[in-house]
Amino acid sequence: MKAVGIAGTGTMGTGIAIAFARSGWEVLLYDLSKEIVTSGLEVIGTEFQKEVRKGRIKPEDAQAAIARIHPRTELSEFSEAHLVVEAVTEDLSTKRELFSKLDKICDPSVPLTSNTSSLPIGAIANGSLGRKRVAGLHFFNPAFRMKLVEVVRTDFVSEEIILELSQIVRQLGKTPIVTRDTPGFVVNRCARHFYLEPLRFLSERAGSVEEIDFAFESAGFPMGPFRLLDMAGVDVNFLVSKSIYDQFFQEPRFRPVVLQQKMVESGLLGRKTGIGFYDYTNNARHSALKIERRDPAESEMVRELARKIAGRLEIKQPLNDNQLLVLARTVSMIVNEAFFMVEEGVSNAEDIDLAMKLGTNFPNGPSEMSELIGRYLISEFLQVMRHVYGDAYRPSLMLSH
Numbered sequence: 001m002k003a004v005g006i007a008g009t010g011t012m013g014t015g016i017a018i019a020f021a022r023s024g025w026e027v028l029l030y031d032l033s034k035e036i037v038t039s040g041l042e043v044i045g046t047e048f049q050k051e052v053r054k055g056r057i058k059p060e061d062a063q064a065a066i067a068r069i070h071p072r073t074e075l076s077e078f079s080e081a082h083l084v085v086e087a088v089t090e091d092l093s094t095k096r097e098l099f100s101k102l103d104k105i106c107d108p109s110v111p112l113t114s115n116t117s118s119l120p121i122g123a124i125a126n127g128s129l130g131r132k133r134v135a136g137l138h139f140f141n142p143a144f145r146m147k148l149v150e151v152v153r154t155d156f157v158s159e160e161i162i163l164e165l166s167q168i169v170r171q172l173g174k175t176p177i178v179t180r181d182t183p184g185f186v187v188n189r190c191a192r193h194f195y196l197e198p199l200r201f202l203s204e205r206a207g208s209v210e211e212i213d214f215a216f217e218s219a220g221f222p223m224g225p226f227r228l229l230d231m232a233g234v235d236v237n238f239l240v241s242k243s244i245y246d247q248f249f250q251e252p253r254f255r256p257v258v259l260q261q262k263m264v265e266s267g268l269l270g271r272k273t274g275i276g277f278y279d280y281t282n283n284a285r286h287s288a289l290k291i292e293r294r295d296p297a298e299s300e301m302v303r304e305l306a307r308k309i310a311g312r313l314e315i316k317q318p319l320n321d322n323q324l325l326v327l328a329r330t331v332s333m334i335v336n337e338a339f340f341m342v343e344e345g346v347s348n349a350e351d352i353d354l355a356m357k358l359g360t361n362f363p364n365g366p367s368e369m370s371e372l373i374g375r376y377l378i379s380e381f382l383q384v385m386r387h388v389y390g391d392a393y394r395p396s397l398m399l400s401h
């Protein structure tokens with residue numbers, strides 16, 4: 001019987017515990033105090049009840065899975081684990097300290113993994129003598145339902161560990177994709193442009209919140225960027241954007257948008273505060289932001305290329321020129337990012353497509369979008385955009401050659 005040690009019983013730790021327990025693993029669930037672990041177990045119990053009610057698991061299987069989860073308040077008890085998944089608070093020194101302890105507690109053959117979304121795995125491993133066995137295992141929320149897990153490879157980790165982790169992910173009924181240890185890994189990095197570009201467009205007063213969301217929903221995206229920002233938390237998303245921007249030494253294409261900072265400062269955080277891009281105290285049908293539209297100022301060349309790009313997407317409702325423009329800009333930036341990642345060896349085009357479809361439910365992966373549209377057209381559009389708006393639109397070398 002295999003046992004996994006899970007450190008942290010918050011949103012992610014509890015979700016990951018459910019995923020392992022359902023697949024037959026014994027789970028050692030650890031947090032800072034008995035009270036915290038107990039409340040984590042209560043969350044897990046409630047989730048299992050919901051799964052039973054929805055007919056996703058038989059009551060006896062849920063019962064058996066719960067019985068496989070064992071509360072722990074001493075890290076030393078992880079000496080019994082065959083794998084460790086760390087899901088504690090997103091703080092580098094906390095994680096580093098934990099890993100250097102785990103390094104001494106766990107057998108040298110045991111993979112030590114972190115679920116961090118934005119910290120470098122290499123930095124977390126720094127301080128552990130056994131860097132060769134430290135990797136990322138990045139689950140998505142809710143971890144017991146989302147199919148994708150990014151397996152993050154540092155420059156030190158052994159190939160056997162990466163293979164073993166990929167196999168474990170498959171055994172959980174999920175899909176692993178291997179990514180290099182670079183800021184945002186694959187999904188959070190590529191998806192940045194799904195938020196940044198519409199935010200820029202909104203800041204330029206070229207379209208309203210509703211118009212922009214409608215454009216994306218018409219093009220097959222499950223939810224417009226602003227509705228999604230409100231759901232996930234405008235503040236949480238802003239922190240990720242800032243972190244990726246800083247880790248890339250202020251690369252212009254990742255520059256966060258002032259409008260988002262203003263919203264965070266004003267407490268417009270989305271659903272959790274009742275108001276964000278939409279007003280949830282008032283049906284959430286209309287935007288809460290008073291942004292006055294300006295007359296379109298883009299050159300005819302930019303508009304013409306944007307119409308061509310959007311014309312190659314599957315769009316179900318008629319859209320105006322500005323809506324086509326925001327779609328063309330965003331899709332082009334997503335495709336461009338995927339080309340940058342392939343160029344840098346972060347992952348391969350197929351895995352990036354798979355990751356984006358499973359991790360974000362985009363209708364197509366970036367390389368599929370690029371096939372649909374034509375990469376030279378995207379490159380030409382970005383060159384023109386770069387000329388007008390600056391280096392944020394620099395196309396990757398692979399895209400243009």
Ligand SMILES: NC(=O)c1ccc[n+]([C@@H]2O[C@H](COP(=O)([O-])OP(=O)(O)OC[C@H]3O[C@@H](n4cnc5c(N)ncnc54)[C@H](O)[C@@H]3O)[C@@H](O)[C@H]2O)c1
Nearest residue numbers: 008009010011012013031032087088089090115116117141
């Ligand atoms: N929330 C998400 O959507 C999401 C998605 C993917 C990855 N992540 C990552 O997962 C990790 C956890 O995120 P979360 O949202 O579950 O956080 P959370 O705040 O819900 O839970 C964190 C837990 O860690 C515990 N903790 C703090 N220090 C500890 C220590 N030294 N030892 C043991 N436990 C400790 C806290 O008591 C708390 O229960 C973070 O690294 C985050 O970046 C989060």
